[in-house]
Every structure is written in structure tokens, then in C-alpha cells.
Amino acid sequence: MSVSRLLLHRAPGSPPVRAVMMLSDMLNLPMEYNDVKFLQLEQKSPQFKKLNPMGTVPVLQDGDFTISESHAIMKYLLSKYGGDKRELLYPSDVRTRALVDQCMFFNAGVFFSAFMSIGRATFTGGIFTPSPQHIQDMESSYSVLDAYLQNRPYVATDRLTLADLAVGSTAFTAQVLVKTDADKFPRCTDWMSRLHEEEVFKNVMVPGVAYFSKVINKLWEHNKSKLEKK
């Protein structure tokens, strides 16, 4: 299959961006990158919104085709360029696929939302530490993951799938905000340490989380000193 020009609009701290980047690496795609000036809100500019009306990253351009929303992007890339990884990462068995989808919808609708509400409160609400409500929301997502992992080593099935890339990306980055307590959530902790051994997590996730940690901690320090001066 010939590959048209693949361009991913990204921001280095973003978990959904990194989920797509990990898949792209696993498929050895010749992905090119455009680093959006995220902190300057380039993603909200009229020009960027022509690509994605939601004003969010990631956005993929594959030749003349444009698609946003990381889970849709991953499914698209895998369908088009997945080769022999297609069946492994998004199994066609109806029930297994439904379990992968369940985890991806949980990630998009619940887990990433809990993550983003701390991010938003940091960027625009002036907080310098997550609130008790933030912690409760994150822990409620960790407990869902612990339940998903009750009878299987990966979130959706007994092998690594798209669901682990998507949910794992949120979980790894979320450690900067609310660490997973290994006593309360042992399966979730164990799953993350297994993901940590995967090449793509080492190559893409670790530097991305380090960048995110630097930005968040700088903002928390800034917000704290601003509040103390009041």
C-alpha cells in the first residue's frame, strides 16, 4: 500500500497525541510532525479550526484527508496501514473488539475528561495542586481500570491493543497530576509497569511525560506564588 504524505499536528505534552505517535511508531509510518504553538493557543486560531473545529490536537492529514480525535485517528491509521498488526491491535472478534471500544470510549469520555479538568484548572483557573474533587475523579477512573484488569493482563484483552495505547497514554501522563496508589490500585500499577517495558512507551511516552511534568510543575509554582502575593 503506498502512503500519501502523513502529517500529524501535535503538542508534546498531550496524551492523545502520544497515543497516535506510539501507534505510528509501531506501524513504522513515515509520519511528519507540525508542532502547534499550544501554550499560545494556536489550536484555537481560525486557521487551525479549519482543520479541526474542536480546536484540539491531535489532527492527522493524510494527503487531502483530514481527521481529528485520537481514537478515530488510530482506528483510521490501523485500518489503512496496519498490515499484520491490524488483527493484533484491534481484533476482529466481535466481543474482543467491543471490549477494546469500551476502553477507548471510557478513555475519551471519562478518564481523559478527569485528566483535562485538572489541566484546565491549572492553565486557566490558577490552581497549584489538584483539589480533593479532582483526586476523587482520578481515583474513580483508576478503580475502573483496576476492575477492567481483574481477569486480564491488558485493559481490554490478554494482549496489548489500541486500548492500551490510548488509556495507557492518559494513565502515564496522569501520574504527574495524581499518582496511582499501588495499595489501592495494584492491578493498574502492575499494568503500567508492564507497559513501561514496551519499546514505544520508552521511546514516546517517557520523554512526553517528562515534558508535561516540567510544564505543569512550572505552572503550579507560578500559580502558587501569585496566590501568596495576594
Ligand SMILES: N[C@@H](CCC(=O)N[C@@H](CS)C(=O)NCC(=O)O)C(=O)O
Ligand atoms: N478526545 C480528544 C481530546 C483532544 C484534546 O482535548 N486535546 C487537548 C490536548 S491534550 C487539546 O488540544 N486541548 C486544547 C484546548 O482545550 O485548548 C482526542 O482524543 O483527540
